[in-house]
Amino acid sequence: MRSDQSDLRSVFVIGTDTGVGKSLVSAALLRGAAQAGLRAVGMKPVAAGIDPQPDGSLACGDVLTLQAAGNVAADPALVNPFCLPDPLSPHLAARRAGQRITLAPLVAAHRALLAQADRVIVEGAGGFLVPLDEGDGDGDGDPVPGAPLLTGADLALALGVPLVLVVGLRLGCLNHALLTAEAVRARGLTLAGWVANRIDPAMACADENLDFLRRHIPAPLLADVPHASRWPEGWQPSLFLS
């Protein structure tokens, strides 16, 4: 399936890496849609890493963040079909949990959420080509070099929705951003826009880096998120509101 830029009922939020602000941006998109009176729900198809919560319980932090930002109380099994305990690459976390990640349940869950909400914000795991399952060729469970790999990009293709790229502004992000944009384009997917997230307050020449990316990422800059320890006041992504 190919994505259609004109259909923004759902977007897939990808990042230049893990820890670059995908959850922050996904939550902002959800809040913006909810504040505009839309039914908004988040989805984290694959979460790897269960975090201790302030009340002592254990939960996938990203899933809680998305649930708090949206306004649709969807079945957690749809919001987060794979909740894997270990903070590892999903293909490893799944195997350690005795599971294998496949696309069919993820596509089905996404479709079910679309039936319950006006906007579905999907947060990817890690970077765009994050491994979800390492093919095992003969099916015996042992990885085989060269066997087809299932990645986050395959999930994006299967969902067929436009992408929003979060670039965590730090040294190295230019290479990561260009590689990601190229991988998106190579698959015929649509980059609806990108977000510059100032995760490193000490980054040298941050504005020059941002200007470079503005010239070379083939999509509109949706927001320039300042470094802040809490949600920046007044930052209201306009995507979805029109």
Ligand SMILES: Nc1ncnc2c1ncn2[C@@H]1O[C@H](COP(=O)(O)OP(=O)(O)OP(=O)(O)O)[C@@H](O)[C@H]1O
């Ligand atoms: N603009 C910012 N200013 C300050 N801290 C930020 C900013 N953006 C993100 N952070 C912090 O950086 C960390 C990583 O952000 P976040 O969890 O949104 O990344 P992610 O891309 O969703 O990571 P993951 O791959 O684990 O899902 C968090 O602790 C978050 O609070």
Ligand SMILES: C[C@H](N)[C@H](N)CCCCCC(=O)O
């Ligand atoms: C555990 C982490 N916070 C994410 N959930 C998963 C990141 C996977 C990165 C895999 C890789 O590209 O090396």
Ligand SMILES: [Mg+2]
């Ligand atoms: Mg996250």
